Amino acid sequence: MSTDPLRVTADWEGGVLPFRQRSGVSSEALSLELALQRLMAATEGTQAWFGAKAEAIASLRDVEAECADIGWDGADAQPVDNAAARRAEALIRAWPDDVRLPEVAAEPDGAISLDWVRSRHRVFSVSVGPRDRLAYAWIDGADRGHGAVGFDGETAPPRIVDGVRRLFVDRDAPLRAR
């Protein structure tokens, strides 16, 4: 609690919120103010994630625009497939808010690559093409593997979310193929 007579602090799950105590203000009003501050903090959190997803989607559109011509890789690369780009966008939108978002790149066959790079030795990479299955591969130290999983356009595949989460959170549990 603050020693400032004009300030009152209240503990809540997100930290300590300071607010000014005004004379003649009832405890009900203070409770209402605290609830309002909680709501604002939650809203700001949502906006921060929306902003991060918006940034990832903007990056996707930049890649789409930059790789719109045949041979964008200096060889025979195909333009980014529009259906693949839309599915990649759907995966970003469906991505859980508490897991790191990917970086975006184009692949020579017109697919979109979504990459989570912790270091050169710890990477999870997903290929998003026009079909309803996603190809993925990872390296995690000496462990590595690949697979394919369905994506309905609405729910991020748990296998991929789990793989990315382990890459960034659980250093001691290597990924295992399923």
Add this chain to the structure above:
Amino acid sequence: MLPSGLAEVVADSEDLARFLFHSSAIAAGVVKAAAFLPGKDGETSVFRHGAHPTSSLWKIGRSLAAGDRTLRGAALVTAGAVRRTGLDVEAAEPPPRHAAIRAWPTGEDPELVKGARKERALEMARGAQLLLAQE
């Protein structure tokens, strides 16, 4: 001996350069796997860098940067590192010093094939040295 003066067989110790034309091919100073994936012909086009000065590497890269493409850099990987992933490297001239990474996995399930190819590309990217192009 090839017209470029290089040996017909690419030695394991040779550096191979994969040119990068987009900044999205790089993340946190690391080359992404997408940079090594094969094109429509099932091959990844590379150039044998050898002991040539870096300036000659950029000269080749810029000659490939047709239109408004900008050469961002090159990923260097040894032929031996490529072969350790189960792939092969063969000289493929012309143009001079050109080579192709071949023997990528194939199969009936396109997504599983793509995943297997991506795993090998990740292995190559892990050992690759990134050179950023000088303006």
